[in-house]
Amino acid sequence: MTRATTDYEVIFVEEPMDAPDMTPGWSIAISGGVTVATPLLPAGGSHEQRVETQALLVDNLLMGRLPRVVWYYTPMALEFSGSLGSTTTVYDNMDELALFHGADSRIRQQEALLMARADVVFTGGHSLYEAKRHLHPNIHPVPSSVDIAHFRRPEPMLADPQDQAHIPHPRIGFFGVIDERMDMALVDELAARCPEMQFVMVGPIVKIDPASCPERPNLHWIGGRSYDQLPAYLHHWDCGFMPFARNDATRFISPTKTPEFLAAGLPVVSTAIPDVQNPYGDLGLVGIADDAEGLAAAIEVALASAGDPAWHSRVAEQLRSSSWDSTWALMHREISTVTTQALESEHA
Structure with missing residues (x-):
């Protein structure tokens, strides 16, 4: 608008x-x-x-x-x-x-x-x-x-927000509305499987009982933040993830956060949402898996390839047509x- x-x-x-x-x-x-x-x-x-x-x-x-x-x-x-x-x-x-x-x-x-x-x-x-x-x-x-300029990492970096500055790395982050579209059981199993990883969840909890959000030492529910605040969080994460459930509410979604993660320079993993698989998964820009074991493996690959110049070049090419x-x-x-x-x- x-x-x-x-x-x-x-x-x-x-x-x-x-x-x-x-x-x-x-x-x-x-x-x-x-x-x-x-x-x-x-x-x-x-x-x-x-x-x-x-x-x-x-x-x-x-x-x-x-x-x-x-x-x-x-x-x-x-x-x-x-x-x-x-x-x-x-x-x-x-x-x-x-x-x-x-x-x-x-x-x-x-x-x-x-x-x-x-x-x-x-x-x-x-x-x-x-x-x-x-x-x-x-x-x-x-x-x-995506607003590429909004999410691109500046030099010098934005300060790490105080409510996540204490969280160790690697940080695996999600931002967006937390509702029936999120697979809470998958989030819980992934956090249990990867205790060395810290999962930072930024977003308001709506239409679901907050008690349904799993609690673990490496799960951090930050709450909602404004669009202007988001880049500071993303720039201090190591990987983005999108643990969407496979249900009626996610059948036709095209998550805006996919290109926003990529514009922030973050590798991304996601469950197999059709509009994430095509084009991002098919182009090798986003790791795709549908269970905790697969997502854990995809995150490891993403973290290892985060500095790959060829990956960043392919991301930039894709984002040029996504502004x-x-x-x-x-x-x-x-x-x-x-x-x-x-x-x-x-x-x-």
Whole structure:
């Protein structure tokens, strides 16, 4: 969205919060050139009342802003924006949200409506594209991208964060949301098998019981950290790992952290997630295994090859085509095409 500000005024509508004085309104902030608009809704209203109020707020916020591109990250946003006019409608289908734990039962129905309305659809990876390519005539795979400059190791190095500075090496790190997509039994078995390795887990624990996170002397649950804080953690790790479970919630994921680990100069190991296996595993950039024994062996190989110039050269070549700049250029081209067609049709 920050890249999009070079071509558009970008207003990002966040999830609503309760209005402190029960008066509907907006909380507005600017971040990276993006206007972040959070609806403030009176607490205690019915779902229907909250949707109606949110629809009125959005209508007023966007009044007069035409031509308009309406970009959806979730089909559920149709509830409050279904009557909102747009020149172009974009569906950025980043994940198969209907398969996530606790997903709204109406997502599939809402997605069918959004697919019918959308002018262009992007999917978060190739596996999701293959699953949905038959659902829309103008659909494009857009795998996870990376802000290379943000994650690249600077000289001199960033200081080691205080909450991990005491942890010995080798450090094997994970960052991201910790939820039903993580294979906790695998994490536990791997930590038990490799007591000489320290596993640093950075991220908020959501939708699962924190007690389900295994406890061992070499397992360190750091908690959530901001995007700006992440590089300092990664730059003091020796290997990244992605212990994803093989379940419905991970069937179509394309982890953004894969290229982010690589941009930070870290070797990476992962379970066999399709959009990690292809291309990263197939190119020999990420070690792939699906059990603790295999992951332990893959980590040993990764640690031994971390300084290999040939590996770093192959990583750099892959990342050149994985930047957010190139991704936005692709998306902008597709959006501009359908927007131009719509405007020409209006004036024909």
